[in-house]
Amino acid sequence: MNATVITPDLPELEPPRSFFAHGSGLRSWLTTRDHKRIAILYTITITLFFVLGGVAAAMMRINLVTPDGALMSAETYNKTFTFHGVVMVWFFLIPSIPATLGNFLLPLMIGARDLAFPRLNLMSWYLFVIGGCFTIACLLLGGVDTGWTFYTPFSTLFSNTNVILVAVGVFVTGFSTILTGLNFIVTTHKLRMPGMTWFKLPLFVWGMYAVSLVMVLATPVLAMVLSLIGLERIAHVGIFDPALGGDPLLFQHLFWFYSHPAVYIMILPAMAVVSEIIPCFARRRIFGYKFMVYALIGISVIGFLVWGHHMFVAGMSATAALVFSILSFIIAVPSAIKVFNWTATLRRGNISFEAPMLYALGFVGLFMIGGMSGLMLAAPALDIPLHATYFVIAHFHYVMVGGTVMAYLGGIHYWWPKITGRMYSEGWARFAAVLMFFGFNFTFFPQYVLGYLGMPRRYHAYPPQFQTLNILSSAGASILAISYLLPFLYLGWSLYRGARAGSNPWNARGLEWQTTSPPPKQNFLARPVVRKAYAYDEPAPGTTA
């Protein structure tokens, strides 16, 4: 795809050749060090993983249509939800926004030519692909039945499945996360162009920075805990199993010390994306920019201190429960600030409702509902009955799927013209966004009710009184599945037939819109103009509008 569009606002040094034009063979892609190409490699990879994880989800929802679990045996069901969890968490949600949009946009947004360590960036992708393919192969050939949480001593001494192999796969993939985080941190510190001061950075960059800190600090704990599982399984060193003198709760502490921050690895980038989209389509500077920055940093720091709220009924002391509870309430405050500021950004705006905006508004609504159900779980008195029921499933799917996936797709739509140089069908995109919002609620709202009524999670079969709500949920899932398939069609179509986008189809601010679409290999042909972030009260540089 050789974009020959020359925008009039750029000095004509040479005809801008898009980064797609620098070699088209497989080799040129597999050896690339261009952050934009690596972002596309990541996008293709995680899309495949998302489809695999989605198929597993569909199988579970079909199985749960009948109370006796007619589709699969208990063993298959247990392996299926493990597959769904492992793939979606580690191979889709965690890399989703940072490795794709973050990789593509971070250098563009700060006026850099590439990330600080381009080779390392490529290596991250290779680690990710190797870890991902290995893990998925182990999950498909034999499988694992522990759930993505690997709780001990079940995972260490009782499960007869490929626990070690999958742990190795996740372990390897963890390094790809750490290296990406490291790359982003150094890039943000060292490669901002002259004039791009910290408080001129778009919130997307702040979000990537905050999430990178969490990635670098939390992921090693996962590596540690997976190694300890291996040690206990292979060498029978008593770490977690009480029969060997170990402590099963130690595992949960270590696991959630990683996995709760991991939740913020998934949601912070989503917040970052939405903070770009809403100002653009409301034509307003984001409300409370500095508070939004502090909220991002606050969430990533306090996120390390709340892991114990996963363990209120696990046998922890009342004092510990009290401390983890109050911290969990406190971390809800920055999230609330963000919701209020997004809403306030709409005030006195000039709002239009293109597809990315619909995704972003959907994100705010679903994230808010998910967040508030999290408040209920933060109170130990309510967590006792709700813990490990479908209420928890609904809660984190509202945040992870309603939140992160909506924002990810919003970001894909928003930056699609920049990445590919093409426009997609606006009508179909809006339709998919609205369908997704309804399909999502249809799928997961009944699960809140199921949880309140006491239906436990990870049940292959369930008492018949829960059937109606389960059928509703499965019916919603089929709508949700259609809404996820639609973008494949119209986005795929746009690659070949879409209208040329021009460098700034949304009339957005941000440096990435000051270069051609798709950007040239070196990102900018002329030095972009740095101004305050979200300067929607001023005309775009180089335009008369």
Next chain:
Amino acid sequence: MNSGGFFHLLPNASTYAGPEDVLWWSMVGLCSAIAIGVFVVMFVFCIRYRKGRPADRTLAKETLPVELTWTFVPLTIFMGIFVWSLFLYAGTRTPPADAETIYVVAKQWMWKIQHPGGQREIDTLHVPVDVPIRLMMTSQDVIHSFSVPAFRVKQDVLPGRYTQLWFKAIEVGNYRLYCTQYCGLDHSKMGGKVIVMSRKDYARWLDRHDSGTSLAAQGAALFRAKGCSGCHGANASVHAPDLDGIYGRIVHLADGRTVAADDRYIHDSIMLPDKQVVAGYAPIMPAFSGELTESQVLALMAYLKSTRPGTQPAHESTRR
């Protein structure tokens, strides 16, 4: 079973369920109010400031007070909920002094219940109404979780330690029991029921299932059969601690620590005796972790609790 139709609400069958439900519905109300409030504001903005509609679009000054308001108002509300929940939660932690203890051993994939009178049942727990019940629970293998939604109680059941849970049922009936911690293949089948009976019916049920030996007496028999009395008995020639009245006593360990002889200490001293060696004794006791089931340890413990210092082990006489 409480098999209502669609949208049957949960019965409030314990003393905790009512107050918990008040907090729950208050939270549902509060969250709905906030959500609807934000949605309405978003909706109004989207209509009023949509592109092409004439409106006042002068930039409002961002003021610190606005930001501080929506920082501290939510914080205050959250702290209020926290304190409310705290009081409720505190009540779930400590069973009343007059609570009756029933022992629960979880294993893949069943619940084994032992009543102090020696009655045993599987996947069914009979309890009297209006009497506080304390469940002392442990697991034979992996982590399980004992959950009765109608009582709003749940507690993980761990191998190698005892967790407790208490409730006071207020309505006669059958209520579903679930395992809510994923425990392997038949996790979803590891259920059962709690049968709440009137006190009179409960007493009759206990009589009907009387095996003739109380849990403590079963423990006393095990104490001899497994050879414990050979060393710990009054006439033993081996130098081993005297265990009469051990429960609750302060024990000095060989490594200088002092511990209270609670459930976990006694459990570990039987199963993994090398973990905590009593000062002045050689670590010669073999580990019984492969020898005894958790149910048997509970019986031994019931026996040890029934002994008094300086008395000969009581057998049948320990039954009340």
